[in-house]
Amino acid sequence: MSHETVLSVKGITKLFASTRALVDVTLDFKAGEVRGLIGENGSGKSTLSNVISGQLHPDDGTMELHGKPYKPANNVDAKNHKICMIVQEMGTIDGMTVAANIFLGKEDIFQNKAGLLDTKRMNSEAARILKEIGVDYIKPEALVNKMPFEDRKIVEMARAMYLEPEILIVDETTTALSQKGRDILYDIMAKMKEQNKTVIFISHDLDEVMSKCDSISVMRDGSYVDTLQVKDCTPSQIRQLMVGREIGDEYYRADYNHEYSDEVVLECENINAGILKDISLQLHKGEILGLAGLTDCGIHELGKVLFGLITPATGSVHVHRDGHTAEIKKPITAIHNKVGYVSKNRDQEALMLLSSIQDNISLPSLDMLKKGFIIFPKSEKELALKGADQMQIKMRGIDQTVMYLSGGNKQKVVLAKWIGNGSEILILDCPTRGIDVGVKAAIYRLMEKLKAEGKSILMISEELPEVIGMSDRILVLKDGEIQKEFMRGPEVTESVIIEYMI
């Protein structure tokens, strides 16, 4: 198998206003390899993939595809050059069939001489592609909005694969997928490699990158650092290249204590709702309680039930604070009793994207800030500034729109709003989803600090290493039922927990 260079990026520079997103980046991509592209948020890996896929135009530098100049006008032009990208949160179009989604914008290939579309051929062609990537249970004529999220993501993959790309860019897609979807994606990547094609794989999950890629290119602060062969390097080496300093083992908690008070602050009894079956649990003061399980096992629903977002069919949720008890039936009760909730769906459920950082941070604290019925801008600003400073949000100013912040910074805004509110109980649903190593570590440090202050955290996560690394106690859910309880300790490992998950 030849390993000739397919795509060369030469001296690419891209500026956003005064920020240098990419600085003189030069690297080659070879045929028949899966190349990992890794770096912290803001390191420029997404910008680079957007330049390659034609969605951004570089300010300086050139690219060569098969030795010929390559200058895509837009993403459609890139697709015509057989370069396709699967992105993190893009999606399918509701109200249309699977086939219509796969051939979106390419319908003309099914046009007959009269200018009408041959929908039959469209469906059979879609069926062929779906079968090729091993998901023939998805029917071409089904409406996508009636399908689970996971399958819709697979339809997107089918859309990209239909074009038979020479270079496939996978941009942090796996964070949105459960194991089944990931396996399908990995199969596609392996197949591409077999056919001597190129995959550029962007992910925050270092273990995933290490296990799926042949080589890894590291980016830092908009610059290209180095490319390493996976077989000759270790994860800590790469982590070090990413941040430019030693991170060491202080990533998760170093201790194996599981000390917390006996005082129960939040509890639920006999919850039945959706998939959840008869769930009872207690969260204690100063405890980090981990909820582990597969995507659809009910952990996310449970978080919503505890915050009053989902009304259960039976059972109740109680919060105990300063000697009095309140039943949580609506989020407002939870917020008044200093419970905060960080959703897994950051952009849809946790942030007002078009509003400023200040508006987002101060939102749950408005009751606290008001004097009579007036909220003075000064006190709002102070609160927001304090929160932003505490969380070290990288921003131009407190009035910056949240939409254009990086994933890690967005999450900091979400956390700042609950901490600014003085929350004593935090329900964190996948708090480090789609976030780079640096911010991840900062969030873990914050959790430890909160625990030390006697605050309580319920951490819901699909990533076992962080559940094991951070929790005092772990509850494992499967099909909506609590399977097992683990206390923090060196004997609790991924393989032990996985047994109860699947």
Next chain:
Amino acid sequence: MGKTKKYAVSALKGLALPVVVYLIFKLIRPATFGTPEALYIIAQQAMMVTIMSLGMCCNMTIGIWDFSPGSIVTMVGLICGYYFNQYGFWAMVAAGILSGILFGLINATAYTVLRVPSVVVTVGLMLIYESYGSVYKGGKGVSITREAGILGQAPWIFLVTLVMLIILYVIYNKTKFGFNVKAVGNNELIAKTAGINPRVVKFFSFFIAGCYFGIAGLVNLSYTTALSPAKNMGTMSVTFDAMMAGFIAIYLSGAVNRVFGIVIGTFTMKLISAGLVAIGVEATWQKVFVGAFLLFFIGFTQIKAQVNEWMNRIKRAKQVKA
């Protein structure tokens, strides 16, 4: 499920609504309401609104609000009447088709060039069209002979509507444009990244709408044979009729294709007005009923989801206890 059976089930689901409406009024006024002759007249009345509503179909899918259809229908009617009196029948037909195309182009251009929300553009244009109608050729209104109104009488009125229906069915379900309309309507951003130009799609959507309103104007004049200019947004109620039919079609779209849903929708709306007349409701109150019906209908899906969730919770609680 076999194909025939599937079609039969969807037809039953679609027809349930007009049948229920019919039965309600029939029970209240068994003697006067819904005789075969009356139904035949109702069907004829429904045709013009059907053509209008078919024209609005693509716009409604995209999420464009168009309040100009009624004023275009009136304006086209006035133009058609003038040309009939000057040059005869075929000039009238040509005037209807061509002025529809013209208004389609004006609407489409105004919307794409100005980039103002569709509600604002089309309300503005409606005021212009209505006012122009009242000064056009002296603003006295027009009338044509009964013989010239042949397109407004059975069987021609049904044939014209059928042709318009087939054309839209093909455009909406079997062309790239139709697919693009659905894509832009459901998620413009994704459509854009797939290489679809939403502005072009919207332009043609407005244009097609205009063509349909032209034909509707011609049919309307042929049916009524006399027409006076409208003012003070007087054309809004017919616009609303057509829009409501569109909403009914959206509601039925799980069972019946949107295009057929529109026909069921207009017929249902006409049945309701006829029913209200039959039970002796005043004209003003009829409007109240129709407005309330519209609000209820759009709100219904929301309420239904909530009631469903509530029922499910109770059911689940019972299961757990058992």
